[in-house]
Ligand code: ADP
């Protein structure tokens with residue numbers, strides 16, 4: 483499923499449906515009493531970060547900066563344009579948020595804009611900025627679609643230094659003159675690969691054009707397809723490139739395997755996997771919105787506590803599902819690829835691909851929802867006869883073969899799936915065409 487803003491034939495964005503649900507956003511986390519910041523000598527201060535920021539991350543429990551942080555923080559502090567790419571879950575948010583907070587120093591005008599492809603990511607980044615900026619007087623606010631305009635307009639008028647936004651809603655506010663980008667001197671495009679996938683390129687271009695030419699621009703992304711390099715050559719000036727890790731690999735903290743099964747037994751196998759697995763919380767991916775609803779309903783019938791997240795759910799439902807999942811109130815979240823990228827939910831122990839992703843690259847993003855920052859995770863993928871080609875595409879994409887497993891005691895209906903030799907003969911190994919971006923079904 484590709485969720486993107488619906489468009490009129492002439493490329494204009496449709497007027498958004500007005501939903502008066504107001505998400506409160508996050509509240510600034512300022513200490514009640516002034517905190518004496520000690521002199522810091524940590525791996526973070528060695529990167530050039532001030533005592534307050536080194537202290538903040540220490541309080542958050544970070545002891546070592548991640549590789550992308552080591553490389554990007556000094557460059558951003560120097561004022562350079564940066565293209566940072568690193569696997570998902572490797573701390574890209576702090577890699578830009580910490581040096582930005584240091585550069586902005588204190589409260590003034592709206593000087594930093596961070597664009598995010600989805601509402602949930604915008605909320606996540608807003609929350610991260612609130613945390614990292616707790617010992618400063620910087621103000622952070624957020625605008626995103628699917629909710630009422632009232633509170634956002636008030637927040638914008640009140641003024642802030644850092645704005646996290648999704649592109650469509652920001653353009654609406656700009657049209658209504660609720661804010662202006664005249665003073666932006668740091669522009670961040672986060673999760674750029676996803677932004678382009680979702681069809682936001684025209685909106686992003688319009689926003690970039692409204693920012694002063696004399697600015698620092700930062701791109702952060704998990705993958706670096708040629709389209710991003712192209713956009714970067716237009717939007718960035720002389721950028722430094724920081725690329726961490728093998729382009730396509732998932733983090734080493736994730737163990738993953740395929741479970742071959744015939745289509746008619748998929749749900750039964752899912753049910754057994756859930757029974758046999760000692761999971762804390764599990765994220766299940768389906769290909770379609772309807773599929774996600776159907777699986778969720780069947781899991782509820784089996785007594786699981788389940789939430790659903792996809793683009794047909796309204797914002798209130800999406801926020802509620804995500805909050806209940808984060809707080810542990812529900813143990814299973816069934817989602818489409820809207821949840822595949824960037825979402826950082828602590829403690830997801832398992833990802834199950836009920837459907838093989840349509841695009842090999844999404845596999846890496848989906849399973850990257852577990853095994854984040856030093857935690858370990860497991861990912862299972864159900865593979866039916868129809869998915870054999872896609873499964874092979876995934877293996878080619880990550881450059882490794884994925885172990886096929888069977889669940890002991892499951893009454894498997896026999897299929898050629900279980901006979902590797904028949905499969906090898908049936909599927910020529912050279913069928914790589916679907917790997918290319920854009921060649922999606
Ligand atoms: P990405 O944008 O690369 O997918 P995030 O910025 O969302 O990743 O970070 C993933 C998680 O890692 C977050 O929970 C964050 O708090 C944590 N994190 C970031 N930097 C560090 C660090 N240096 N040490 C430990 N945890 C970190």
Ligand code: MG
Pocket residue numbers: 574575672673824
């Ligand atoms: Mg991110």
